[in-house]
Amino acid sequence: MNPLPKASRTLPRVAESPASPPRHNPRSRPVVNFTRLKTPRKPALKPVRTRSILSLAILLIAMAGACRKPAEKIAPGIIVQIGARMVNVDDFKHYLERNTGTELAQISPVAASPLLDQYINEILLSEWAASHDHEVDTEKVTEAVRKDPGSTLTEKRDELRRQRLLADLSTRVAKSSDDEIRAFYLQNESEFRLEEQARVRQILLRDEATAKKVFAELKGGAAFEELSKRFSSAPNAERGGEIGFISRGELPPIFEEAIFSLGPGEHSGVVSSDEVFLIFKVVEREPAGSVPYEEAKEMIRLRLEAEKFDKKVEETVAAAAKRFPVTVLTKRVPFPYTGAYPRVANE
Secondary structure, eight states, X not given: OOOOOGGGOSOOOOOOOSSSOOOOOTTOOOOOOGGGSOOOOOOOOOOOOHHHHHHHXXXXXXXXXXXXXXXXXXXXXXXXXXXXXXXXXXXXXXXXXXXXXXXXXXXXXXXXXXXXXXXXXXXXXXHHHHTTTOOOOHHHHHHHHHHSTTOOHHHXXXXXXXXXXXXXXXXXXXXXXXXXXXHHHHHTGGGGEEOOEEEEEEEEESSHHHHHHHHHHHHTTOOHHHHHHHHOOSXXXXXXXXXXXXXXXXXXXXXXXXXXXXXXXXXXXXXXXXXXXXXXXXXXXXXXXXXXXXXXXXXXXXXXXXXXXXXXXXXXXXXXXXXXXXXXXXXXXSSOOXXXXXXXXXX
């Protein structure tokens, strides 16, 4: 049994009967009147110093800050992050000048965003190529730069990587079967429909008097081609006024009516429009119809395989974007970016 606290070690006396002394029972415990015991006082707590707690908190915060890695700063001029690769605005400007012949300042914001996306796609393909055994030797890159003044090492390296990758992808495109080609032909008949056509020559004149003179010579049997060379102001005058084949709907109605009312070898009267005067000659006519399947077959095959190739390239770009995440730093881009890639505005 645990001893009682000091304050309670002295037990109060128990009232004894005068008649007979109490028998001693070794197992019995003394009866204690707990109501008369004094409750021991709790020791007073010492006040904690507020200054010590504050100092400890400051120390812990300082230690945590020392353990945390400092945030990496992005260099000025960076407008896009592609994985670990940083794209500088000057790189994009150089890309535009090389591929469009236009400076960024002259391109509208509506057109600039798709062009930036295209540039990002090309870099993604380059990075994907390098990670899939399509890296290019430094010597080949250097040689390519020598042959293309104005290009950069990075630009040529990316270009050569993409060439190797795209060549590899092209070998994986499935050939189109005859059944696939014929199905496309039947499902897209309107694409192979031919409107009525006429092969046409013209004589363009600037005044009515000359037009009447030329028309009179035509009626007298002069050759249309020779009169075109002598009198026509059109750029094709030296070629006898040759325009080539035209279909209905390609020219203003006033010209169409004159042309499609003629048979092969016939010429029109003088047709006036916007202070110019024209005379037309129909060389031959082709009736409306459709391109036969056998003639369209090869064209369809090339188209289907080009579509399959484009799809493979799109899938490769999508896979590359997952492996090398893209972030456009819109605050740094010198135009309102509205493209397809993720963006942040607080960098």
